[in-house]
Amino acid sequence: MAPAVLLLVACERSGIEAFNPYEFQVPAHFPPPTYNxxxxxxxxAGFDLGKKLFNDPILSRDGSVACSNCHAQAVxxxxxxHRLSVGIDDRIGIRNAPPLANLAFLNAYFWDGGVTHxxxxxxxxxxxxxxxxxxxxSLVEKLNGHSRYPSLFRDAFGDHDTINAPLVLHALSQxxxxxxxxxxxxxxxxxxxxxxxxxxxxxxxxFEKNCTSCHSGALFTNQQYANNGLDTVFSDIGxxxxxxxxxxxxxxxxxxxxxxxxxxxxxxxxxxxxxxxxLEHYNSGVKASVTLAAxxxxxxxxxxxxxxxxQARIIEFLHTLTDYAFITNELF
Amino acid sequence: MKxxxxxxxxxxxxxxxxxxxxxxxxxxxxxxxxxxFDNVAIINxxxxxxxxxxxxxxxxxxxxxxxxxxNLTFLxxxxxxxxxxxxxxxxxxxxxxxxxTSSSGYYLVDEATPSSQLVKLxxxxxxxxxxxxxxxxxxxxxxxxxxxxxxxxxxxxxxxxNWNAGYVAIKVEGQSAVSAGGAIGNTIDPENEKGLVFHxxxxxxxEGTAFVNNNQTLSYAFDVSAKVADxxxxxxxxxxxxxxxxxxxxxIDFTGNNNVHKPTDGKSMAENLGAAFAFDHIHQ
Numbered sequence: 001m002a003p004a005v006l007l008l009v010a011c012e013r014s015g016i017e018a019f020n021p022y023e024f025q026v027p028a029h030f031p032p033p034t035y036n037x038x039x040x041x042x043x044x045a046g047f048d049l050g051k052k053l054f055n056d057p058i059l060s061r062d063g064s065v066a067c068s069n070c071h072a073q074a075v076x077x078x079x080x081x082h083r084l085s086v087g088i089d090d091r092i093g094i095r096n097a098p099p100l101a102n103l104a105f106l107n108a109y110f111w112d113g114g115v116t117h118x119x120x121x122x123x124x125x126x127x128x129x130x131x132x133x134x135x136x137x138s139l140v141e142k143l144n145g146h147s148r149y150p151s152l153f154r155d156a157f158g159d160h161d162t163i164n165a166p167l168v169l170h171a172l173s174q175x176x177x178x179x180x181x182x183x184x185x186x187x188x189x190x191x192x193x194x195x196x197x198x199x200x201x202x203x204x205x206x207f208e209k210n211c212t213s214c215h216s217g218a219l220f221t222n223q224q225y226a227n228n229g230l231d232t233v234f235s236d237i238g239x240x241x242x243x244x245x246x247x248x249x250x251x252x253x254x255x256x257x258x259x260x261x262x263x264x265x266x267x268x269x270x271x272x273x274x275x276x277x278x279l280e281h282y283n284s285g286v287k288a289s290v291t292l293a294a295x296x297x298x299x300x301x302x303x304x305x306x307x308x309x310x311q312a313r314i315i316e317f318l319h320t321l322t323d324y325a326f327i328t329n330e331l332f
Numbered sequence: 333m334k335x336x337x338x339x340x341x342x343x344x345x346x347x348x349x350x351x352x353x354x355x356x357x358x359x360x361x362x363x364x365x366x367x368x369f370d371n372v373a374i375i376n377x378x379x380x381x382x383x384x385x386x387x388x389x390x391x392x393x394x395x396x397x398x399x400x401x402x403n404l405t406f407l408x409x410x411x412x413x414x415x416x417x418x419x420x421x422x423x424x425x426x427x428x429x430x431x432x433t434s435s436s437g438y439y440l441v442d443e444a445t446p447s448s449q450l451v452k453l454x455x456x457x458x459x460x461x462x463x464x465x466x467x468x469x470x471x472x473x474x475x476x477x478x479x480x481x482x483x484x485x486x487x488x489x490x491x492x493x494n495w496n497a498g499y500v501a502i503k504v505e506g507q508s509a510v511s512a513g514g515a516i517g518n519t520i521d522p523e524n525e526k527g528l529v530f531h532x533x534x535x536x537x538x539e540g541t542a543f544v545n546n547n548q549t550l551s552y553a554f555d556v557s558a559k560v561a562d563x564x565x566x567x568x569x570x571x572x573x574x575x576x577x578x579x580x581x582x583x584i585d586f587t588g589n590n591n592v593h594k595p596t597d598g599k600s601m602a603e604n605l606g607a608a609f610a611f612d613h614i615h616q
Contacts, residue, residue, distance in 0.1 A: 035478075036476075036477070036478070039431075039477060039478055040432070040478065114495050114496045114497060115494075115497040116475070116476075116497060116536075117475060117476060117478045117479075117497065118478070119478035119479035120478070120479065120486075120494070120497040123486060123492070123494045123497070124494045124495065124497075127494055128494075135487075136486060136487035137487040137488065139487075140487050157432065157433075160433045164432070164433065164481050164485055164487065164488075165479065165485055165486055165487035165488070166431075166432040166433070166479035166480055166481045166484075166485060166486075167432050167433065167481075169432075169478075169479035170432050170478075170479060173478070173479075241495075241496075242495075242496050243538075243541050243542050243543055244542050244543070244544070244594060244595060244596045245541055245542025245543075246542075247541075247542070248541075248542075
């Protein structure tokens with residue numbers, strides 16, 4: 001009798017409490033967030049402000065480029081069309097714009113991991129001469145002189161004298177922190193809501209055997225840096241730019257694979273157009289170098305032997321990481 | 333006898349600390365202390381105020397230990413983690429906060445802004461203090477708080493690295509007769525044929541990697557104790573000898589090292605900071 005009463009109480013409680021889409025909730029199978037949300041609690045007004053800023057080309061020097069230009073929801077906030085990011089005056093960047101999801105759980109950002117707090121991520125895009133080409137101080141000036149932004153910032157953050165850069169960055173973080181992708185078919189499988197097909201399960205087994213030393217856990221990355229054998233000579237030294245250590249030459253952040261079927265092209269420089277090319281690279285294209293990942297030379301040769309049917313199964317599994325609810329969520 | 337002497341001392345000290353209000357024998361309340369960071373050039377044992385020159389000036393008023401003439405156009409550094417200690421176990425840690433609209437405990441000392449050179453510490457427990465320690469730079473604790481206002485505002489402090497995100501500990505810019513030019517900084521551009529730029533940053537400590545943490549935590553003893561109470565606000569003069577930035581542990585040669593922007597390149601100046609700063613005197 002007692003358990004039934006408890007259940008009833010629990011049901012009533014959840015029925016009474018309105019669903020709050022702006023509440024940050026850690027998915028059950030995710031690690032704890034790295035972002036300290038007590039420093040910047042997500043509110044309806046703060047999230048909406050961050051979303052407006054994310055989509056507003058006012059962030060760029062000439063009003064031509066918004067964050068959403070290179071981070072489009074339809075493709076999981078990756079660049080919908082360019083191999084390398086394209087900024088103001090059609091300037092070409094040096095790396096592929098990564099998809100954005102589950103950022104609140106990461107410990108570093110960008111392909112080289114040069115930024116270790118989400119708040120500081122947008123500064124790079126805003127001030128890069130290849131991206132938005134704007135000064136943070138000039139952006140703050142534009143927002144303070146804008147007809148609507150000052151009242152939107154007061155709605156989001158209460159009383160303050162003027163808009164400052166940290167408030168702009170906090171608003172953007174509120175928006176980005178809620179970009180949680182946890183409802184792909186794979187997640188539903190983990191929650192025992194659906195089953196995977198025979199092919200997908202076969203792909204999962206192959207993936208677990210060959211890929212999870214790097215693409216591990218619910219985020220599908222161990223958040224480390226690796227040289228996956230793209231080159232023997234590095235035109236972009238990657239992680240070594242930040243660590244200044246030769247041992248990091250040619251290493252890049254191991255990316256999450258969530259929504260990977262939507263986020264072509266692949267690798268830091270977008271050199272592979274399809275997942276088939278990526279899998280074939282691991283099978284036959286891995287090039288030797290001093291810093292090549294140990295996992296890619298375990299068998300006395302470079303790479304991971306994967307037959308074409310095995311590659312196809314893995315790709316079928318990777319499609320189960322596509323989160324259609326995420327890319328169509330009207331909140332974003 | 334010992335007890336009597338002790339009581340005698342106690343009453344004496346009570347008397348002196350309560351001389352504004354003899355009827356109130358309660359212990360002295362917390363007070364304030366001002367730390368002045370005076371940027372100087374000590375030449376032949378004589379301390380002179382630092383004198384910044386105009387950008388482009390070929391009036392070289394200083395000479396490094398290698399005999400290379402130079403001047404400075406810009407000098408800015410962060411002071412944080414300020415701790416005071418006394419001979420009887422007194423200890424005061426300046427609280428640090430970092431919020432979007434303000435921060436505290438992080439001080440940006442800018443040679444061009446005299447008011448920035450006065451660091452006012454508040455709410456210090458009454459007592460005698462004869463030692464100070466502080467960090468030149470903003471350490472990991474400040475960075476993991478995320479975007480913050482006040483001295484930490486990246487849009488206004490001119491001390492933030494975007495690419496290797498964090499705060500630069502110290503920026504020193506100027507011109508030297510022997511510089512090859514091409515340097516770039518807050519006041520120096522590549523067209524400046526004699527530019528000198530030293531941006532000393534890098535805060536990551538990751539074991540087993542090449543990362544260089546250039547934040548320096550330095551400690552200095554006072555020659556006498558600074559007495560703090562609700563009616564006693566000592567003023568401590570620290571000096572920073574800009575000539576020592578280029579010598580001491582590492583000689584810095586302006587012919588080959590005139591445009592520093594990476595942690596490994598900044599290490600040589602960071603290691604000179606301990607000798608560049610010094611305690612000078614106290615106004616009680």
